[in-house]
Amino acid sequence: MDTLLYMLDEGDACSLLCLLGVLAFVGAKMADASPVVYQWGWRLAAGAFVGYGLYAGLTFRPLDAEAWLRVVVRGLLAAGLALGPSWVVLSVLVFAGRSLHALVGPRTGASATAANRRRERDQRRLQDEALRQHAQQEADRRAQQLQQAVAQAEASRRRTDARAAVELEYTRLCSRLGSIFTRDMLKAYFDTYMSDAYPPEDVERRGQELVATLQERLAEKEHTEERTSLEQLDSWYQAEKQQIESSSADDRLKRRLIAALNVRYADLAASLMENLQP
Numbered sequence: 001m002d003t004l005l006y007m008l009d010e011g012d013a014c015s016l017l018c019l020l021g022v023l024a025f026v027g028a029k030m031a032d033a034s035p036v037v038y039q040w041g042w043r044l045a046a047g048a049f050v051g052y053g054l055y056a057g058l059t060f061r062p063l064d065a066e067a068w069l070r071v072v073v074r075g076l077l078a079a080g081l082a083l084g085p086s087w088v089v090l091s092v093l094v095f096a097g098r099s100l101h102a103l104v105g106p107r108t109g110a111s112a113t114a115a116n117r118r119r120e121r122d123q124r125r126l127q128d129e130a131l132r133q134h135a136q137q138e139a140d141r142r143a144q145q146l147q148q149a150v151a152q153a154e155a156s157r158r159r160t161d162a163r164a165a166v167e168l169e170y171t172r173l174c175s176r177l178g179s180i181f182t183r184d185m186l187k188a189y190f191d192t193y194m195s196d197a198y199p200p201e202d203v204e205r206r207g208q209e210l211v212a213t214l215q216e217r218l219a220e221k222e223h224t225e226e227r228t229s230l231e232q233l234d235s236w237y238q239a240e241k242q243q244i245e246s247s248s249a250d251d252r253l254k255r256r257l258i259a260a261l262n263v264r265y266a267d268l269a270a271s272l273m274e275n276l277q278p
Contacts, residue, residue: 024080027087034094041087048082049075158200162207163190169211173218180217233272237265 031037056071194203
């Protein structure tokens, strides 16, 4: 630094101008391809000019115009010394930066590209997994709906078959049942106890119970109708009593059987009287 200031303060102006010309020429050629380097070279030269002026003003303390003119001339030489080398140095730095970027950039770009590809693969994998889960859930939902529909159809079929079996049996017996159980009563029973509101097993059970009840009522009705008059009932009673008396059982057992027959005869007679109409 001291040597440079000595050259500016005491050096030969012609020699300095020649040196400045060479440096400026070389620096201008190197900075020609980079306008930014060219501008920064001039800025550094202006800074060197101002800096030397401050330095000379504080060091030499010029008092007249001639002294200040000398400071200005030497400041211009300082600016020239800063201009050419700054172009050279900045051009070298720019070239080095570009070369480094050319070497590192592709690797960084390749790394960034690989990272982007990994990120895209992860996103696609997550999307595929979400789609797969959604499809599985949709398939499970449809399978459940299908199972429910099959179960409902099976339940409806069982109810329909149960009602059809009861109605078929009723059609076979209705002419003999008469007013004991009419078709309106059958329809009311279906609506109340064998509708679709009940489970199919309950409908089937109630249908079987109804058929059994109708058969029992019909058997009782026919058994009663077999004895439509007191004469027929009396004939039956006399025949049964005679059969007991002619049997080989002991007298004690015969008396008990005849007593039971008398009770049965009294019950049938009472029932017959209740059913008689004028």
